[in-house]
Amino acid sequence: MQQDASEDAPPKQRVQDEIRKDIILGALPPGTRVTETALASKYGISRVPVREALRALEAEGFVESKPYAGSTVSKIPVDDADDLFFVREALESATARRAARRAAAQFDSGAPSVEWWQARKVLAGVLDEGDAAVAQNRLDLLPELNMRFHLGVAELSGSSSLTALLRQISGKIEWLYATDVNTRGKESWTEHRSIMAAIDAGNAAEAEKLMAGHVHQSRQGYLSRFASDPV
Structure with a gap:
């Protein structure tokens, strides 16, 4: 099993990732009051990194803080969903197109780089994990795996700028995905194989079309769904 990279992260980053994950998966629902003391106890860490993590999560939009009222979990960004998907479609169409072009260049060179092979191997593992989760009906595992797949394609594109932009909105995307995973999770996951096949084939136009x-x-x-079922 692949080691969780968060295990080697600094305390603040580790607890920030844990709190974000609990918010995304609903363990900390919107409106929940979160305190440094309670979170420090929950995650087995001191209050200082928790305080820093809450500030970072507030900047990301996952937590709201008000004077004399403390911090609460934000509402799911339904109102921003259309804009987030619009930005995501443009970004990810570009990463898929570039990933396919880069794959073609790697194979045309006759000796793909170690870095490229490693990134492709990681993606293969993510796809296998997702297929297993779908087969076992563990849809709760798909939001994180979905995020890892899309970020993995961005890594394969070789564009640090596009990857950085996608990382900035990946948490919100995962949050939205988690709210709808029981509706489209399985179907959505199976589409990843076709996208990956187009990338591996070096077919930039098809990869872009399928990702879009x-x-x-x-x-x-x-x-x-959420136009008539507000969160």
Whole structure:
């Protein structure tokens, strides 16, 4: 089993990742009051990194803090969903296109780089984990795996700028995905194999088209559901 990278992260980053994950998966629902003392006890850490983590999560939009009222978990960003999906579709279409072009270049060179092979191997593992989760009906595992897949494609693109931009919104995307995972989770996951096949084949136009369609379908499904079922 692959070691969780968060195990080697600094205390603040580790607890920040844990709190964010609990918010995304609903263990800390919107409106929940969160205190440094309670969170320090929950995660077995001192209050200082918790305080720093809450400030960072507030900047990300996961936590709201008000004077004399403390901190609470933010509402799921339904109002921002359309804009987030719009940005995501543009970003991820570009990363898929660039990833396919880079794959073609790697194989044309006759000796793909170790860095590229390692990134592709990680993605293969993510796809296998997701397939197993779907087979076992463990849909709760898909939000994180979905995020890892899409960030993995961005890594394969070789564009540090596009990858950085996607990372900035990846948490919100995972949050939205988690709220809708029982509706489109299985179907959405199976689409990843086709996207990956186009990338491996070096077919930039097809990879771009499939990724754009994949994100667009997620957007349409999410918005049609939550337009009449506000969170």
